Amino acid sequence: MSEKSPRLRAELDGIPTYKPGRPAAAGGPVAYKLSSNENPYPPLQGVLESAVAAAGNFNRYPDMACTGLVNEIAERFGVPVEHVATGTGSVGVAQSLIQSTAGPGDEVMYAWRSFEAYPIIAQISGATSVQVPLTEGDVHDLDAMAEAITERTRLIFVCNPNNPTGTAVRRAELERFLDRVPSDVLVVLDEAYREFVRDADVPDGIELYRSRPNVAVLRTFSKAYGLAGLRVGFAVAHEPVAAALRKTAVPFGVSQLAQDAAVASLRAEDELLGRVGSLVCERNRVHETLLAQGWTVPDTQANFVWLRLGERTAEFAAACEKAGVVVRPFAGEGLRVTIGETEANDLFLHTAGAFF
Ligand code: PMP
Numbered sequence: 001m002s003e004k005s006p007r008l009r010a011e012l013d014g015i016p017t018y019k020p021g022r023p024a025a026a027g028g029p030v031a032y033k034l035s036s037n038e039n040p041y042p043p044l045q046g047v048l049e050s051a052v053a054a055a056g057n058f059n060r061y062p063d064m065a066c067t068g069l070v071n072e073i074a075e076r077f078g079v080p081v082e083h084v085a086t087g088t089g090s091v092g093v094a095q096s097l098i099q100s101t102a103g104p105g106d107e108v109m110y111a112w113r114s115f116e117a118y119p120i121i122a123q124i125s126g127a128t129s130v131q132v133p134l135t136e137g138d139v140h141d142l143d144a145m146a147e148a149i150t151e152r153t154r155l156i157f158v159c160n161p162n163n164p165t166g167t168a169v170r171r172a173e174l175e176r177f178l179d180r181v182p183s184d185v186l187v188v189l190d191e192a193y194r195e196f197v198r199d200a201d202v203p204d205g206i207e208l209y210r211s212r213p214n215v216a217v218l219r220t221f222s223k224a225y226g227l228a229g230l231r232v233g234f235a236v237a238h239e240p241v242a243a244a245l246r247k248t249a250v251p252f253g254v255s256q257l258a259q260d261a262a263v264a265s266l267r268a269e270d271e272l273l274g275r276v277g278s279l280v281c282e283r284n285r286v287h288e289t290l291l292a293q294g295w296t297v298p299d300t301q302a303n304f305v306w307l308r309l310g311e312r313t314a315e316f317a318a319a320c321e322k323a324g325v326v327v328r329p330f331a332g333e334g335l336r337v338t339i340g341e342t343e344a345n346d347l348f349l350h351t352a353g354a355f356f
Pocket of ligand 1: 036037088089090091092115159162163190192219220221222228231232233
């Protein structure tokens with residue numbers, strides 16, 4: 001018998017594993033998890049009931065085409081059903097987008113720092129990542145991104161608002177950028193945090209997609225809708241991109257629980273968006289308090305704030321944890337802190353005030 005291991009693709013060497021935000025320490029003092037940009041509110045009763053009802057059938061495969069959910073999304077956003085493609089979280093849809101557009105020798109571009117999954121899913125496809133640094137103000141440098149486009153560029157992510165900085169690009173600059181992108185390059189507007197945007201100059205990607213066949217918009221039920229644990233996201237894109245997504249998606253990748261809970265969430269949108277409004281108030285309070293404490297914090301349009309702490313990052317993360325708040329450190333760069341329940345935010349602010 002051969003002693004050799006199975007041969008794996010060489011491109012997998014050196015791909016880091018996606019690192020989830022740390023959970024709150026079990027058995028610790030008060031431990032709030034502000035490390036994964038989750039929604040702190042528990043599921044709505046009606047949403048829970050729809051999931052429980054679906055659970056009674058989990059000996060069956062789900063509806064692979066997500067028919068009810070796709071119809072509901074298409075109606076809610078005023079787009080054709082053929083332009084909606086669902087997936088296992090929006091990260092699953094993002095992975096399908098890369099698999100559909102870029103392979104070895106092709107380039108996938110995004111700002112850096114941005115969502116940690118982009119380099120991983122690009123590398124899994126064998127594509128080359130092109131990372132364009134954010135400006136000093138931690139905003140997308142769209143001019144530099146336009147200049148970095150080459151013959152090999154296949155897909156560009158614009159994370160708007162950006163994770164982990166919370167900063168957002170505005171309509172005029174985004175439209176100017178889109179005008180400069182060749183029509184055979186796909187631009188993915190990752191709007192995982194769209195519902196938290198309050199700056200009226202930040203465009204709704206779904207409006208931009210309507211007149212631009214090379215623009216796809218990514219949305220998720222994980223954040224504003226509070227279904228992170230159910231794994232459901234979607235893209236709105238023209239044909240043939242949406243058709244390619246349906247082809248490359250993991251078969252049955254969205255459970256019936258997730259589909260039914262997502263439909264129920266869209267139907268309960270008023271109540272859920274009311275909660276988002278409260279989180280936005282909390283976000284503004286946290287942001288203003290940090291500024292008053294003397295911190296430099298970029299304007300955030302998402303459900304988190306970004307503190308560029310450099311070498312003090314690990315020390316501050318440890319201080320937060322000691323106080324009972326788990327945050328998300330990016331070694332040597334900074335700290336991302338999700339807006340949670342008021343007590344958690346207060347605990348964090350208290351720690352930040354003492355640390356400054
Ligand atoms: N895009 C961005 C910008 C994110 O921050 C996240 C989650 N952290 C996702 C996509 C993926 O979310 P999900 O897979 O839960 O839809």
